[in-house]
Amino acid sequence: MVYHIPVMVEEVVAGLVADPDGAYVDATAGGGGHSWALLQALGPKGRLLAVDRDREAVAAARVRLAADAxxxxxxxxxxxxSELLAQEGIGPLSGVLFDLGVSSHQIDASARGFSYRADGPLDMRMDAEVGPTAAELIAACSERELAELIARYGEERAARRIARSIYRQQRLAPLTTTQALREAVAATRPQMLNKTLARVFQALRIAVNDELGQLQVGLTAAEIGLKPGGRLAVLAYHSLEDRLVKQHFAALVRGCICPPRVPICTCGRRPSFKRVGRKLQRASEAEVKQNTRARSAILRIYEKIEAG
Ligand SMILES: C[S@@+](CC[C@H](N)C(=O)[O-])C[C@H]1O[C@@H](n2cnc3c(N)ncnc32)[C@H](O)[C@@H]1O
Known part of the structure; x- marks a missing residue:
């Protein structure tokens, strides 16, 4: 079975690779699809560090990229x-890619607990050996905390009702499977069960893996690691991660942080990044037809500029 079909490959490679002999990082290697495509665009001196926190992804990417020294x-x-870059002696960087979220393999492997469509342990950890599982997180949260988490990371309006239902179940017997969570959500009789399930599972997944905290730190590491002229490409799949990327770079593209009412800049900050191409890119209709996952993808590309 295919590990993962990479999204917007041509757009990512065309937007990211401006220096074929440069050093690149694929921060979300997954099955190595984007990494492989990036390598095809690099010259003999080009280098690529592919990173993933998921052991299964690392194994799959190693197989995919094994033949390429x-x-x-x-x-x-x-x-x-930053630590990995130092250890590998790679940098300053010509490009960094973040293809956010989960891979198809993670969703399809029911034992990982990411999917509401198949029964499995309520886990959801990308690194299956670190940190609390989704089941442990639910057990550790109060009903109110869980409602806040579902509202914030799932953008789910019925978060309080859903949290109440989950806790009703939890008091009878701790929720340990995706099926049990599914039933607790279904008990609230949402109008569109699958959409509600998707939002609740997304919320728990984001919390379990601290996805937004990780993204913030990752963007800063990339920002520092890039050389002037180096580029960063981010593929986001939901508004929370896209908003974070947009806001992070809006400040760097603008530079100045003086309030609008101040007539002359007093902060002295200069832009350190510029946008490459359009504000954002979407997958073509043809790609979405072949790969539904591409439908929600938003690609943003930025380039580091010389400090003025
Ligand atoms: C959408 S998939 C990437 C697929 C990949 N582009 C490909 O072509 O196969 C996202 C990957 O990012 C990894 N990931 C997500 N958050 C991460 C983080 N904070 N640190 C490292 N890897 C992360 C996930 O484990 C997953 O394998």
Whole structure:
């Protein structure tokens, strides 16, 4: 079975690779699809560090990229990027890619607990050996905390009702499977069960893996690791992660942080990044037809500029 079909590959490679002999990082290696495509665009001196926090992804990417001596695959998370770069002696960087979220393999492997469509342990950890599982997180939260988490990370309006139902179940017997969580959500009789389930599962997944905290640290590591002229491409799949990327770079593209009412800049900050191409890119209709996952993808590309 295919591990993962990479999204917007041509757009990512065309937008990211401005220097074929440069050093690149794929911070979300997954099955190595984007990494492989990036390597095809690199010259003999080009180098690629492919990173993923998921052991299964690291194993799959190693198989995919094994024949290419320009590539090295390492396990690690965004928060460890700077350390990995130092360990591998890679940099300053010409490009960094973040293809956010979960891979098809993670969703399809019911034992990982990411999917509401198949029964499995209520786990959802990308690194299956670190940190609390979704079941442990639910057990540790109060009903109110869980409602806040579902509202914030799932953008779900019925979060309080859903949290109440989950806790009703939890008091009878701790929720340990995706099916049990599904039933607790279904008991609230949402109008569109699958959409509600998707939002609740997304919320728990984001919390279990601290996805937004990781992204913030990862963007900063990339920002520092890039050389002037180096580029960063981010593929986001939901508004929370896209908003974070947009806001992070809006400040860097603007530079000045003086309030609008101040007539002359007093902060002295200069822009350190510029946008490459359009504000954002979407997958073509043809791609979405072949790969439904591409439908929600939003690609943003930025380039580091010389400090003025
Ligand atoms: C959408 S998939 C990437 C697929 C990949 N582009 C490909 O072509 O196969 C996202 C991957 O990012 C990894 N990931 C998500 N958050 C991460 C983090 N904070 N640190 C490292 N890897 C992360 C996930 O484990 C997953 O394998």
């Amino acid at each position: 320009r590539a090295v695959v390492r396990r690690g998370c965004f928060a460890e990027l």
